[in-house]
Amino acid sequence: MLCAASAYAESPPMMTGGMLVDSGGMTLYTFDKDAVDSGKSQCNGPCAKLWPPALATAEAKQAGNFTVIKRDDGASQWAFKGKPVYTYADDKKAGDMSGDNFKGVWHVIK
Template sequence: MKSFLLPSCLVLALSALACGTALAAAPVKTSGGMLVNQDGMTLYTFDNDAAGSGKSACNGPCATLWPPVMAEADAKPEGDMTIVTRDDGARQWAYKGKPVYLYKSDMKPGDATGDNFRNIWHVVKP
């Protein structure tokens, strides 16, 4: 009988699938020198958010134009990505302590039409 050694990451992935759980992907990645979500949409920070405050200053109509990048209830901070709690109790991803957002007018992956909007919204560059 032959035995095969599987790479540990494959073993973990197969174990997670067998148990009915999914492995959480990192919430962001780098593309074109900027941070994007898993769909390739550009992430932004807002100058009115204080790094490390644990809060977002973009709520109500602001959050309609600049949708927050939400974190699942069981999400855990990873590296430079942390989690803040919004005014409504929801959880939002933050990069180096600053909440991150999408821009409603970005239509396709790679769009960065919100960069320097009103000189207070900026593309996140790692």
């Protein structure tokens, strides 16, 4: 089950201020354990509570570097250049990027 902080967006994320953000302006991250083009997220369960996936609506379509993958729970998630993208639960407002380099495996997409 995904946390309530997860937001659904039909349009893909966008670059703002030199980093990738969701439609609400929240910073997006990649996870080193996610393999490029695997079509699979390695962040599920408790991980997805701290790192909510950037969810896409069922109608969302591929656009440029953005694709949509299916999560283990069946939800759709945005991927950038083949890697699933996430927000960070401790980021409280647009532009926060407190999860950058968290445990050396989470990175802001610049």
